[in-house]
Amino acid sequence: MEIGPQPTLMDPVSPPPGDLAALTDGEGSWVRQGLAHGDFEAWHFVRHGSAGAAPAYIVVRPAPGGDPAAAARGVTTTVLREVRPSDAAGLVRDHEHEAQKYPRARQVEELLSSARRPSDPYLAALALRYERLAASGDRSPVRRLVDITALPLGTVKSHLQLARRKGFLEAVGAKAGGRATDAAHRVLAGAERRDEAASSEGRP
Numbered sequence: 001m002e003i004g005p006q007p008t009l010m011d012p013v014s015p016p017p018g019d020l021a022a023l024t025d026g027e028g029s030w031v032r033q034g035l036a037h038g039d040f041e042a043w044h045f046v047r048h049g050s051a052g053a054a055p056a057y058i059v060v061r062p063a064p065g066g067d068p069a070a071a072a073r074g075v076t077t078t079v080l081r082e083v084r085p086s087d088a089a090g091l092v093r094d095h096e097h098e099a100q101k102y103p104r105a106r107q108v109e110e111l112l113s114s115a116r117r118p119s120d121p122y123l124a125a126l127a128l129r130y131e132r133l134a135a136s137g138d139r140s141p142v143r144r145l146v147d148i149t150a151l152p153l154g155t156v157k158s159h160l161q162l163a164r165r166k167g168f169l170e171a172v173g174a175k176a177g178g179r180a181t182d183a184a185h186r187v188l189a190g191a192e193r194r195d196e197a198a199s200s201e202g203r204p
């Protein structure tokens with residue numbers, strides 16, 4: 001997709017850094033694309049229901065940790081040539097298709113993006129997301145979980161170990177990866193019922 005890091009798809013419930021979320025006027029997904037070997041970044045916003053179309057917003061700006069000299073030169077045509085809006089929309093489309101295949105996907109993503117303490121629902125969600133990444137052939141599922149949770153690599157590894165100890169994630173023979181257990185699915189179903197009950201009690 002670009003010269004530089006692969007774009008990172010962010011869940012719509014997790015606003016991007018800074019004030020970019022204030023630009024949007026509806027539900028959608030942000031995609032971050034690294035540009036110019038990490039000196040710049042493009043943030044693409046694709047509205048839900050319009051996956052496959054062009055993003056509604058594209059913001060190009062210096063990336064944190066980028067070369068100050070490159071930032072001083074500004075966004076050149078060379079940088080702009082790397083922007084790939086159709087690829088960003090395609091990532092959102094793939095994400096929405098995946099969500100249709102996995103009905104609990106939104107609950108899992110919300111837990112992973114908001115939880116900072118390893119509660120049972122969070123660990124169960126981590127197990128399900130790890131299973132999906134491994135099953136899709138991702139060669140670095142743990143590092144993808146780092147992107148998704150915005151937690152340090154060591155923290156994600158320790159959380160996965162805890163999920164295994166609690167019986168939410170089990171090995172599948174001699175294969176790499178793992179499988180979320182029935183216990184993980186039960187924990188998430190129970191958390192969903194509690195959330196629905198709390199929402200109903202809060203309505204006027």
